[in-house]
Amino acid sequence: MELDFGKLGSKVDFGKTAQDYGRHRAGFPDSFFRRLFDADYVRRGDQVLDLGTGAGTVARGLARGGCLTTGLDPSTKLMDEARRLDAEAGVATRYVEGRAEETGLPAASFDVVTAGQCWHWFDRPKAAAEIRRILKPGGRLIIAHFDWLPLPGNVVDATEQLIIAHNPPWKVAAGGLGIHPRWAFDVAVAGFHDIETFSYDIEVPYSHEAWRGRIRASAGIAASLPPDRVARFDEELAELLKRDFPGDPIIAPHRVWALLCRSPDG
Numbered sequence: 001m002e003l004d005f006g007k008l009g010s011k012v013d014f015g016k017t018a019q020d021y022g023r024h025r026a027g028f029p030d031s032f033f034r035r036l037f038d039a040d041y042v043r044r045g046d047q048v049l050d051l052g053t054g055a056g057t058v059a060r061g062l063a064r065g066g067c068l069t070t071g072l073d074p075s076t077k078l079m080d081e082a083r084r085l086d087a088e089a090g091v092a093t094r095y096v097e098g099r100a101e102e103t104g105l106p107a108a109s110f111d112v113v114t115a116g117q118c119w120h121w122f123d124r125p126k127a128a129a130e131i132r133r134i135l136k137p138g139g140r141l142i143i144a145h146f147d148w149l150p151l152p153g154n155v156v157d158a159t160e161q162l163i164i165a166h167n168p169p170w171k172v173a174a175g176g177l178g179i180h181p182r183w184a185f186d187v188a189v190a191g192f193h194d195i196e197t198f199s200y201d202i203e204v205p206y207s208h209e210a211w212r213g214r215i216r217a218s219a220g221i222a223a224s225l226p227p228d229r230v231a232r233f234d235e236e237l238a239e240l241l242k243r244d245f246p247g248d249p250i251i252a253p254h255r256v257w258a259l260l261c262r263s264p265d266g
Contacts, residue, residue, distance in 0.1 A: 027057030028116060028146050029202055032256050037065050041140055041260055046111040049134065051100040051127070052118025056082030056093055058144070062114070063091040070094045070110075072103055101126035107133050114142045119183055128190035137265040141192060144258040147178035149201070155211070155245045156252055162240060163220040166233045170220030178255030191264035199257040205249035208241045 036042040044066030050059040053071030055078055063069045063086070071093050073079055079095040086093055098104055100115070100122045113131045115122075131141055150157040160174045184195055206214060212234055216222045222230045241250070 027055075028061060028144065029256065030061075031200075031202070032144070032146070032258070033061040033065060035198070036062075036142065036258075041142065042067060042112055047109065048112040048114060049103070049105065049110045050093075051103075051113060051115045051131075052121060053082060053093075053095070053116075054078045054118070056085060056095075058114050058116035059093045060086055060089055060091055062112075063093055064089065067112070070096060070105075072096045072098045072100070072105075074099055101130055103130055103134060105134050108136050110134055110139060111136055112140045112142065114144065116144045117146060119143050119145075119180070119186075124183075124186045125190065128186055128192070132190060132192075132263060132265070135263045135265070137263060139263040139265075141187065141261050141263070142258060143180075143183050143187070144256070145178060145180060147176055147255050147257070148204075149178055149253040149255055150175055151253065154253070155241070155250050158240060158244060159211075159215055159237065162233070162237060163215070163218070166229060166236075167220045167225055170224075173219065178257055180257060180259070183259050187259065187261045192261040193264060195259065195261040197257065197259045199255055201253060201255050203251050204254050205251055207249050208238070211241065211250060211252070212237055 033042075037044075042048070042062060042065065046062075046067045048059070048062050048067045048069045050056070050062070050069060050071045053059050053073045054075070056071050059069040059071040059082070071079065071082060073095070074097065076097055079097070082093065082095060096103075096105070100118075113135055115127075119127075135141070148156045150160050164171050164174060179199060184197065187195060215237060216230060216234060221233055225233070
């Protein structure tokens with residue numbers, strides 16, 4: 001399934017759910033960062049720009065590995081959460097307000113550009129052109145997703161159906177497989193080369209409270225609904241979990257997917 005958030009995107013503001021986003025959205029797992037470093041795709045001392053950084057999960061993971069990280073996002077509230085989480089982790093990232101399509105950053109200034117969980121929100125041809133501009137010759141682009149998997153009868157599937165009942169336009173995002181082949185087309189058209197992808201699945205445990213927070217932080221709930229409707233949804237989700245998924249923690253399957261490619265100027 002290919003994500004198309006055209007109808008939903010203009011109504012989404014993750015800044016409205018910054019606290020839940022920072023506390024409950026599971027960031028990319030440690031295994032993802034180990035894979036990048038082990039493959040020498042990211043190296044200690046690299047200058048890295050993380051587009052759509054949000055609460056800084058990708059920037060923070062790379063900073064732990066010794067990269068010099070900059071995070072860029074249009075939401076100052078999310079970046080405030082990123083700074084709080086960075087302080088807890090003992091790392092530092094420079095945060096800049098801006099958009100992927102026009103960063104305002106100097107040309108040929110980064111070894112690596114990353115886009116975690118956000119490529120579908122961009123004007124992708126414009127973002128790809130801007131990435132070419134700011135990457136150094138031979139620089140590397142990493143587009144990655146960490147998606148829950150709605151399997152028949154699991155907690156993800158039941159939760160997605162409840163989200164759709166409260167916010168029907170969100171249906172465009174439901175039922176995803178966690179694989180995004182169209183992104184490879186985007187970077188190929190933009191002239192990037194040495195394109196490769198990888199994916200693997202992991203299980204993520206959530207307490208009932210954490211799962212409710214994670215779902216409130218999704219595009220379909222607190223980022224796009226008014227507070228009274230968010231509260232009604234949250235009450236129904238709590239009842240659903242208590243009734244149908246009483247175990248604590250609950251286990252939500254996720255898929256890590258990443259696309260790696262190199263600047264055409266290398």
